[in-house]
Amino acid sequence: MTLFFALLLAGIVAPVCAFWAILHLCYDRGAAGNIASEYVARARPDGYTLVFGTAATHGSNAALYKRLSFDVEDDFVPVAPILDVSNVLTVNPDVINVKTLKEFVDTVKANPGKYNYASTGNGTGTHMAFAEFNSRLGLSMVHVPYKGGPEAISSVLKGETCCIMNQVQTVLAQYKADKVRLLGVTTMKRVGAISEVPTIAESGLQGTAGFDSSIWFALFAPKGTDARVVAKLNGAIRTVLETPEVRVKLESAGNSIRVESPEQFRATVRANRAKWAEVVRSANITID
Numbered sequence: 001m002t003l004f005f006a007l008l009l010a011g012i013v014a015p016v017c018a019f020w021a022i023l024h025l026c027y028d029r030g031a032a033g034n035i036a037s038e039y040v041a042r043a044r045p046d047g048y049t050l051v052f053g054t055a056a057t058h059g060s061n062a063a064l065y066k067r068l069s070f071d072v073e074d075d076f077v078p079v080a081p082i083l084d085v086s087n088v089l090t091v092n093p094d095v096i097n098v099k100t101l102k103e104f105v106d107t108v109k110a111n112p113g114k115y116n117y118a119s120t121g122n123g124t125g126t127h128m129a130f131a132e133f134n135s136r137l138g139l140s141m142v143h144v145p146y147k148g149g150p151e152a153i154s155s156v157l158k159g160e161t162c163c164i165m166n167q168v169q170t171v172l173a174q175y176k177a178d179k180v181r182l183l184g185v186t187t188m189k190r191v192g193a194i195s196e197v198p199t200i201a202e203s204g205l206q207g208t209a210g211f212d213s214s215i216w217f218a219l220f221a222p223k224g225t226d227a228r229v230v231a232k233l234n235g236a237i238r239t240v241l242e243t244p245e246v247r248v249k250l251e252s253a254g255n256s257i258r259v260e261s262p263e264q265f266r267a268t269v270r271a272n273r274a275k276w277a278e279v280v281r282s283a284n285i286t287i288d
Contacts, residue, residue, distance in 0.1 A: 033056065033057035034057070034061060034065065036057075037051055037053065037057050037061075037072070037220075038068075038069055038070055039051075040076070040221075040222055041069075041070035041075040041076060041222060041223070042070075042222075043222045044222070045077075045221065045224035045225040046229075047225055047226060047229035047230075049221070050219045050220060050233075051076070051219070052219060053076075053217075053218050053219070054215055054216065054217050054218070055215045056123075056124070056125055056215065058073075058076065058218070058220060058269055058272075059072065059275075059276045060123065060125075060128055060273075060276035060277075061123075062273055062277070063273075063276055063281070064123045064280060064285065064286070064287040072269075072273060073269060073270065073273065075223050076221065076222065077220065077221045077223060077224075077230055078218065078265040078268075079220055079221050079233050079234055079237075079262060080237040080265060081268065082218055082237065082241065082258065083216065083255045083257055084187060084214040084256040084257075084258050085125075085168075085214060085217065085254075085255050086167070086168050086186055086191050086214050086254060086256065087125065087126060087129045087165040087168070087185070087186040087215070088165065088167075088171065088182050088184065088194070089101070089104070089163060089182065089183040089184045090156060090163060090164050090165070090166060090171045090174075090180050091156075091162060091180060091183060092156050092159055092161075092162060092180060093181050095115075095161075095162040095163075096108075096115060098181075099181065099183075100183065101183045101184045101203045104163075105139065105205060108139045108141060115162045115163070116162060117130050117141050117142070117143060117165075118145075118146060118155045118156055118161040119143060119145050119146065120146060120148055120149050120152045120166065121145050121146065121147065122145045122287060123287045126152065126164060126165050127145065128213070128285075130143070130164075131143075131279060131283040131285060132211075132283070133165065134283070135279065135283050136207035137205065137206070137207040137208070138207070149166060149167075149170050153166060157174065157179060157180070167215075167254065168185065168194060168254025169193075169255070172193065172253075172254065175194070182194060182197045183197075184197065184198055184199060184200040185197055185198075185199050185200065186199075186212065187213075187256065188201060188212045191254050191256065192252075192254075192256075193251065194254065200213075216268070218258075227262075230262050234261065234262050238259050242257075242259070
């Protein structure tokens with residue numbers, strides 16, 4: 001999924017930013033993004049090498065990985081956020097026959113340890129979202145990590161697990177085919193592509209107030225990158241994101257555009273890091 005967004009971003013920004021053609025945009029799907037982040041953290045701060053980061057690579061990873069060779073804040077300059085990707089609580093009604101978030105919570109609470117939930121891997125966004133949800137609501141469920149999205153979603157469809165909190169766009173087809181039910185999105189606002197599905201915070205259940213477990217995607221430059229270059233990149237990205245056709249393309253897939261100045265985004269990164277550190281601590285999640 002990170003690869004998809006990286007390629008999409010490079011394509012839509014190229015016409016706006018003349019030097020984008022020789023920009024080195026880094027991303028990777030290995031080591032939870034840490035390989036690409038380390039590479040860019042050590043790169044020359046000339047504005048031509050950026051990393052495509054997320055709320056995981058520049059947030060939760062700082063708490064999950066104890067031996068990172070870089071600091072997710074101090075070794076980078078936040079350039080610009082791009083979008084928020086909402087997860088949605090997706091259930092197989094043949095395994096847990098509920099229609100609302102309250103019914104889901106009541107059923108799981110009445111059967112502690114009975115239900116398994118899938119994730120795309122230990123410490124991934126899907127795992128972290130469910131871990132935060134369970135911690136807030138006092139639910140006891142069994143976490144079953146898979147190697148990726150297709151395997152995790154397949155496990156829900158086959159009834160091997162009851163549910164998953166995965167990106168909206170990955171379950172749209174199954175939802176439209178009535179194979180799964182969507183009980184609540186993890187963002188503070190409803191998602192346009194499934195506007196009929198309420199937010200988890202809307203439920204009013206104890207522990208859900210202010211619930212926001214979205215994953216943002218963004219660009220970062222190495223520490224020391226000239227502020228004028230950062231401002232130019234930020235402006236180019238903002239221009240593209242405010243283009244109607246780009247907005248439609250991204251939002252139709254269940255995403256939300258995020259536009260912030262470099263200063264605003266720096267505050268977002270700091271708050272995000274603190275938030276996920278608390279989730280990791282309270283849920284006792286470890287990677288290494």
